[in-house]
Amino acid sequence: MNTDQAFDFLRQAGVTEDICIQTVRRWLRERKINYEGNGLRISGYILEDTDQAFDMLMDAGVPESISTQLVRRWLREGKIQNVGNGTRENESMPKEKVINRGAYTDQDKMIRQLKAKIKAQEEHIEGMEKLHQNSINTLIQQRNKLKIEIAHIDKEKNELQKETKKLLQENIDLRNELLKIKEELSRGSKREQEQTHTPPPPMQTNHRQKLGLSKTASPKEVLAGYKKLLIKTHPDHGGNAAAFHYIKTDYDQFRSTNKEK
Template sequence: MNTDQAFNLLMDAGVPENNSIQTVRRWLREGKIKYDGNSNRKAEYIIDDTDYVIELLKDAGVADSIGIQTVTHWLREGKIKYDGTRNRNTGYMIDETVSKLLTNNRTNQNKDDIIHQLKLKIKAQDEHIEVIEELHEAASKILILQRDKLNQELIFLQNEKNRLKNETIDLLKENIELRDELIKLKDKRFTENICGNGNFHPTTESEDYRRKLGLSKKASNKELLAGYKDLLKIAHPDRGGNAKTFQYIKTDYDTFRNSIKD
């Protein structure tokens, strides 16, 4: 192998240009290749020893897998040929599978490799899809549980809303009933304590104010005034009282108050 052939081989194997130049120089010093100064020589090359090429590539730092692929590529292009009769001991560690690979039918082997690689890719994709499907199924179950929980909470809130609404209606009814009952009690008190015969009439000083107010005969004038003021508050129209009743009580109150001043 001459220097040009060695340099082209290293470049085809993916070795950087600077590294290829340094390696070619080292091989020249070590006597592994020879220099051919014929500039008219074609750049293509024919090498009859595949093991020797692999040894050189490995010596140049090329990985075994890349070396095998490169040699296989050169074999298909006719730039190198395999001679299985040679038995050389160069001191390099060569994987036994290399020789087996190169002795098989190159076309069929290449197809088998492609099919094998495709099967591996399909298997990896199937496993990836299976993992994604499992994740999707788990996520779907979680979302379904969350949806059911939210629906239950909505039902609970709706029931609570209805319950509060019913309680509000009941309270309003109770409030109305209490108000009606209070009105009845007020009317009854007016009837019993003030209007013994069901009617209010202006009174004179001689009438018994204590009897009208339902107070004791010993009640003081101050207690009588306080009783009248309480009745006026209850009977006031602004508080739901009757205007006519309020006026009658007011007349009695004014008459009694004036009689005290006199």
């Protein structure tokens, strides 16, 4: 076996590249490998027997259970010529150096412990990744929920703005209407002041004209007309307080005049 075949032999056994290089160099110094390869690392190496293969795997630090499986597979694949007699001694492995399989027990134990730790760390990392992903999903759900709430708030804000504009317009309309009534009342008071310079018409005729009644209307009809106007202009019925006060004054004046008569 040359250095290239030895390297492939160890790589097939699952040994890391650094350990492969160190082991091949050591085997070359110990003359366990006959000559150096050409660096191409061509596979197809053939071992003399199963004992030689098993001893070389154990010497490279491969656990016994894995070594046994590899030797059986290589024997089926024709990479090992013969089945050994169990002594595990051959020309490439000097007789004075017989591998003690018990020497690797502690190493196997350490390897198993390291593998268990690595597995535990991998499970921990996997759990942290799942937790991280769950946190991301939760944050995404909360973000989407906040977006929906913000959209709902914006909609309510727009509706409130529309309602506010509507109320402002109604307030403006009411103020305009109030100003209009005040102007009408002001013009009416001016007309009354102008009429003081002329002889006033009979009281009954004046009240009947205001109510739109005929000159022959009876006092009861005049009172009924005033009551209807008072009801219409009363603030509790949606009327105007100034107009109600104006009509109430005429109503009281008419009643007092009829009582005197």
